[in-house]
Amino acid sequence: MLSSTGAVFQPASAPDYIPTPQLEQLQLHRLRAVVQRAWEHVPLFRARMDERGLAPEDIRSLGDASLLPFTVKTDLRDTYPFGLFASPMRDVVRLHASSGTTGKPIVVAYTSADLDVWSEVMERAFATCGLHKADIIQNAYGYGLFTGGLGAHYGAERLGATVIPISGGNTERQIMVMRDFGVTAICCTPSYFLHMVDRAAELGVDIRTLPLRAGVFGAEPWTEAMRVRIEKMAGIKAFDIYGLSEIIGPGVAMECECQHGLHVFEDHFYPEIIDPETGDPMPAGVEGELVLTTLSKQAMPMIRYRTRDITALFPEPCPCGRTLRRMRRISRRSDDMLIIRGVNVFPSQIESVLLEMEHTMPHYQIILTREHGLDQIEVQVEVTAEMFSDTVGALERLNDRLADALEHVLQVRTRVTLVEPHTIPRSEGKSRRVIDRRSS
Amino acid sequence: MKVTQLSIFAENKPGHVLAPCRLLAENDVDIRALSLADTNRFGILRLIVNHWKAAANLLEEAGFLVRATEVVAVVVPDHPGGLVRVLAAFEGTRINIEYMYAFPFAREERAVLIFRFDDPDAAIQRLHEAGIAMAEREELFGVEAVR
Numbered sequence: 001m002l003s004s005t006g007a008v009f010q011p012a013s014a015p016d017y018i019p020t021p022q023l024e025q026l027q028l029h030r031l032r033a034v035v036q037r038a039w040e041h042v043p044l045f046r047a048r049m050d051e052r053g054l055a056p057e058d059i060r061s062l063g064d065a066s067l068l069p070f071t072v073k074t075d076l077r078d079t080y081p082f083g084l085f086a087s088p089m090r091d092v093v094r095l096h097a098s099s100g101t102t103g104k105p106i107v108v109a110y111t112s113a114d115l116d117v118w119s120e121v122m123e124r125a126f127a128t129c130g131l132h133k134a135d136i137i138q139n140a141y142g143y144g145l146f147t148g149g150l151g152a153h154y155g156a157e158r159l160g161a162t163v164i165p166i167s168g169g170n171t172e173r174q175i176m177v178m179r180d181f182g183v184t185a186i187c188c189t190p191s192y193f194l195h196m197v198d199r200a201a202e203l204g205v206d207i208r209t210l211p212l213r214a215g216v217f218g219a220e221p222w223t224e225a226m227r228v229r230i231e232k233m234a235g236i237k238a239f240d241i242y243g244l245s246e247i248i249g250p251g252v253a254m255e256c257e258c259q260h261g262l263h264v265f266e267d268h269f270y271p272e273i274i275d276p277e278t279g280d281p282m283p284a285g286v287e288g289e290l291v292l293t294t295l296s297k298q299a300m301p302m303i304r305y306r307t308r309d310i311t312a313l314f315p316e317p318c319p320c321g322r323t324l325r326r327m328r329r330i331s332r333r334s335d336d337m338l339i340i341r342g343v344n345v346f347p348s349q350i351e352s353v354l355l356e357m358e359h360t361m362p363h364y365q366i367i368l369t370r371e372h373g374l375d376q377i378e379v380q381v382e383v384t385a386e387m388f389s390d391t392v393g394a395l396e397r398l399n400d401r402l403a404d405a406l407e408h409v410l411q412v413r414t415r416v417t418l419v420e421p422h423t424i425p426r427s428e429g430k431s432r433r434v435i436d437r438r439s440s
Numbered sequence: 441m442k443v444t445q446l447s448i449f450a451e452n453k454p455g456h457v458l459a460p461c462r463l464l465a466e467n468d469v470d471i472r473a474l475s476l477a478d479t480n481r482f483g484i485l486r487l488i489v490n491h492w493k494a495a496a497n498l499l500e501e502a503g504f505l506v507r508a509t510e511v512v513a514v515v516v517p518d519h520p521g522g523l524v525r526v527l528a529a530f531e532g533t534r535i536n537i538e539y540m541y542a543f544p545f546a547r548e549e550r551a552v553l554i555f556r557f558d559d560p561d562a563a564i565q566r567l568h569e570a571g572i573a574m575a576e577r578e579e580l581f582g583v584e585a586v587r
């Protein structure tokens with residue numbers, strides 16, 4: 001059966017087409033249950049409800065969700081390791097933890113039913129972008145405490161696809177496996193995939209000639225320009241997947257073949273958009289911070305979790321026919337924002353400029369320093385074979401062109417430094433593009 | 441004569457010119473002429489070597505950014521006025537010299553000038569018309585290279 005977009009309908013996708021009134025009924029039913037559960041088992045949540053004079057039975061409509069207290073990332077750190085669990089440990093079957101780049105990691109828990117939900121939404125995520133049981137999926141997300149690897153793994157297995165659990169790293173082996181096993185889809189961070197494409201070219205492998213047709217990319221913000229670049233260089237369709245460990249891991253939202261916004265699996269994750277400054281709900285379609293409530297999670301329900309991701313929910317229906325609302329792709333996070341001489345700068349803006357310049361590959365690094373009390377921003381860009389010229393003038397013009405384009409977009413003077421190939425550290429997971437030396 | 445020159449991108453940092461030169465030395469590549477163009481931001485190391493393809497492969501495999509460009513090698517007597525005669529040949533033409541460098545042959549009192557023209561074929565034509573001799577292959581690379 002074909003939908004209007006030509007995609008093959010898959011049974012796994014059935015819940016994506018639930019009529020909105022029924023969806024809202026289901027959401028309200030689940031919201032009341034999850035609030036009750038958190039209130040009974042999570043002391044921090046109960047205390048915050050008490051402060052507001054709220055009881056679970058006060059939630060009578062979906063709109064009442066805005067009365068509930070927020071949960072923020074520091075709540076997870078402050079209650080480390082198990083303080084937000086709503087299930088006894090005998091019912092918890094899995095723990096994951098964040099990498100913990102700033103202080104203590106955060107720990108998340110799953111019951112057996114939670115793992116079923118996670119596998120279901122990941123299966124639906126793969127189906128959403130047109131993957132099916134005949135696909136061979138190379139899962140290059142890291143396996144381990146990070147939720148990416150196992151989340152994608154179980155979803156792909158449930159879909160009935162062939163899963164290659166290669167995990168991250170060892171790029172040459174990734175390329176060999178991709179070619180020799182006839183891989184048709186890959187999951188990893190977009191920056192790691194670009195690194196793979198580069199390395200493949202160096203090894204004489206043209207990814208465009210392989211059966212690979214789709215990439216499921218996530219775990220870091222990326223831009224539309226980067227999608228265009230990936231699709232052109234690798235001859236594949238690049239789809240954006242969204243998720244976060246605090247909510248479940250990957251599988252919170254996924255792009256369909258229209259590639260215009262990510263369908264939120266709203267039957268399990270209730271999305272709201274708020275003003276990040278005031279916390280007030282934003283009108284439909286207006287940009288703000290994404291707040292998510294887990295509607296069906298047992299071990300660690302998250303009520304109104306502030307994701308720090310900036311997006312908007314599209315009010316209009318999608319041509320693919322799914323009734324699940326779409327959120328605009330995340331290209332920035334409110335806590336990614338760099339304040340340089342009082343100007344707000346997002347790394348994604350820098351990426352867009354570099355990518356739009358004809359021949360620039362996006363291997364770059366942002367270095368912030370303070371000289372004589374003044375913030376300085378330097379963008380180091382690796383020179384590629386296409387950019388390199390034997391004349392000083394051509395390279396200086398390139399340097400100036402990049403600096404001018406960056407200044408134009410960022411509204412702050414930017415120093416560009418051309419650096420030799422392979423000098424910027426490559427990431428095999430989430431990339432670290434910003435080095436802030438201002439405090440040292 | 442047209443010669444293939446290799447240009448290597450180098451950051452303006454200590455040791456960044458040494459590394460490619462050391463690699464070539466270890467592989468018995470003979471550097472016949474060299475020029476380093478530098479700004480305070482980066483540098484370009486330009487080399488004329490005896491076997492440019494092999495040298496380019498070595499450098500690329502080691503991760504250097506290398507570009508091969510056609511330059512023109514001209515021989516002039518190594519005395520005052522030798523260079524001027526060549527430069528004067530281009531006076532009033534549209535042929536543009538992007539950059540140049542020179543190296544002398546100590547024993548023979550001659551010098552080789554390496555020119556990067558925007559249009560090398562037009563430049564060679566003009567040099568012929570002006571009766572200016574190109575460097576021959578054996579003059580640059582020795583008898584070994586032509587055999």
